[in-house]
Amino acid sequence: MSDLSARNFKALGCSKWLIDTLNAMKITQPTAIQSACIPEILRGRDCIGGAKTGSGKTIAFAAPMLTKWSEDPCGMFGVVLTPTRELAMQIAEQFTALGSNMNIRVSLVVGGENIVQQALELQRKPHFIIATPGRLAHHILHSGDDTIGGLMRTKFLVLDEADSLLTSTFARDLATCIGALPPKGKRQTLLFTATVTDQVRMLENAPCEGKPPLFTYEVASMDQVAIPSSLKTEYILIPEYVKEAYLYQLLTCEEYENSTAIVFVNRTMAAEILRRTLQALEVRVTSLHSQMPQQERTNSLHRFRANAARILIATDVASRGLDIPSVQLVVNYDIPSDPDVFIHRSGRTARAGRRGDAISFITQRDISRIEAIEGRINKKMVECDKVHDTAVIRKCLHKVTTAKRESLMAMEKENFGERKMQRKKKSQKGYRS
Ligand SMILES: Nc1ncnc2c1ncn2[C@@H]1O[C@H](COP(=O)(O)OP(=O)(O)OP(=O)(O)O)[C@@H](O)[C@H]1O
Numbered sequence: 001m002s003d004l005s006a007r008n009f010k011a012l013g014c015s016k017w018l019i020d021t022l023n024a025m026k027i028t029q030p031t032a033i034q035s036a037c038i039p040e041i042l043r044g045r046d047c048i049g050g051a052k053t054g055s056g057k058t059i060a061f062a063a064p065m066l067t068k069w070s071e072d073p074c075g076m077f078g079v080v081l082t083p084t085r086e087l088a089m090q091i092a093e094q095f096t097a098l099g100s101n102m103n104i105r106v107s108l109v110v111g112g113e114n115i116v117q118q119a120l121e122l123q124r125k126p127h128f129i130i131a132t133p134g135r136l137a138h139h140i141l142h143s144g145d146d147t148i149g150g151l152m153r154t155k156f157l158v159l160d161e162a163d164s165l166l167t168s169t170f171a172r173d174l175a176t177c178i179g180a181l182p183p184k185g186k187r188q189t190l191l192f193t194a195t196v197t198d199q200v201r202m203l204e205n206a207p208c209e210g211k212p213p214l215f216t217y218e219v220a221s222m223d224q225v226a227i228p229s230s231l232k233t234e235y236i237l238i239p240e241y242v243k244e245a246y247l248y249q250l251l252t253c254e255e256y257e258n259s260t261a262i263v264f265v266n267r268t269m270a271a272e273i274l275r276r277t278l279q280a281l282e283v284r285v286t287s288l289h290s291q292m293p294q295q296e297r298t299n300s301l302h303r304f305r306a307n308a309a310r311i312l313i314a315t316d317v318a319s320r321g322l323d324i325p326s327v328q329l330v331v332n333y334d335i336p337s338d339p340d341v342f343i344h345r346s347g348r349t350a351r352a353g354r355r356g357d358a359i360s361f362i363t364q365r366d367i368s369r370i371e372a373i374e375g376r377i378n379k380k381m382v383e384c385d386k387v388h389d390t391a392v393i394r395k396c397l398h399k400v401t402t403a404k405r406e407s408l409m410a411m412e413k414e415n416f417g418e419r420k421m422q423r424k425k426k427s428q429k430g431y432r433s
Pocket residue numbers: 001026027028029030031034051052053054055056057058059193194320321322323325347348351352
């Protein structure tokens with residue numbers, strides 16, 4: 001990684017067994033955020049960790065928690081909350097892998113999975129619970145002490161992607177989760193994100209009697225570029241009605257014809273249309289969005305991670321935290337209205353010092369959004385020269401338009417929009433994630 005620090009994990013205070021496990025994963029030199037945060041968390045301080053995407057924030061909070069846990073490995077020790085199910089799954093896998101030699105018990109508590117089985121797992125008192133707020137709140141509100149009573153003795157609460165968890169979307173569920181944990185003075189709270197907001201800074205700032213003061217580590221200040229230095233940001237200016245053709249041309253151009261890429265769209269419907277259109281054009285593609293049943297979401301991500309699919313079409317359920325080192329290209333097919341979302345999406349590539357490209361499709365109405373993004377990241381995008389109008393028009397406009405029309409007809413036949421509405425109503429009546 002580019003931001004290596006001179007100190008090693010031993011000097012930071014990590015347990016020997018953990019250092020051995022990290023070394024076996026080829027993780028030998030701590031990154032800057034790990035060097036800064038691990039010793040302070042081990043000292044018992046609450047922590048705000050803000051560093052760019054792909055800079056190793058997960059180990060920055062996992063390593064000190066696992067070190068402390070191994071000194072007395074009993075009961076529910078830590079809770080990690082995160083906004084999406086797939087990210088929770090990834091973190092649970094990381095904790096399980098890191099603690100595999102120590103008989104660690106990690107419980108994944110997310111929406112879309114069997115609720116009874118989760119309750120049974122919670123009764124077995126896992127050491128770490130990795131959860132989305134909605135489902136953990138559900139267990140807290142509907143289960144007895146034998147299931148969630150152990151939460152009152154946890155030592156750590158982590159809010160990963162803290163800025164997202166502190167928005168109004170999660171407010172009620174987050175309050176329920178925090179209410180079931182020990183009070184502030186009796187637990188450590190760790191907040192991590194690539195985009196620290198004032199809400200994050202304010203949450204733990206009030207001093208607490210008998211507790212060491214909050215430790216804050218923030219890399220990206222206003223005068224710095226807020227994205228990894230190995231990330232190239234480019235744009236293509238295009239008329240709205242030929243976006244699909246440009247995407248097809250980009251994904252099959254010489255430079256990217258074998259690359260792994262994530263294409264971000266703003267809406268579920270757009271994700272479905274693009275997936276079907278590209279599939280009809282024989283691109284190995286899969287998708288991830290909130291209207292898919294959980295099993296399909298999980299399978300789709302597995303296929304992408306295993307390179308059975310080369311392209312992932314996703315909404316913002318995939319924009320944060322997902323660590324898939326093979327991703328070389330991120331396409332912002334639709335431009336997000338929040339510049340921080342651009343930072344997270346683009347950060348799915350160029351991770352851990354690797355190179356990566358983020359290409360944004362800009363139509364006339366996106367200009368002000370792009371200006372806001374460039375202001376936020378403190379960097380100008382450059383024009384992408386890999387796709388040319390004439391090539392798009394000559395080579396693929398007709399076949400892409402035909403594939404799209406057929407996809408739309410198939411979706412209409414299957415009542416895609418209607419099914420989406422029904423699922424939405426059902427999920428509003430049932431559990432949130
Ligand atoms: N010290 C290290 N040396 C080498 N690789 C590392 C080190 N620490 C973490 N990594 C690897 O770097 C990658 C990115 O780490 P991680 O997913 O924790 O990033 P992040 O900062 O949480 O990113 P995001 O903001 O996107 O969630 C992972 O593949 C991880 O295994």
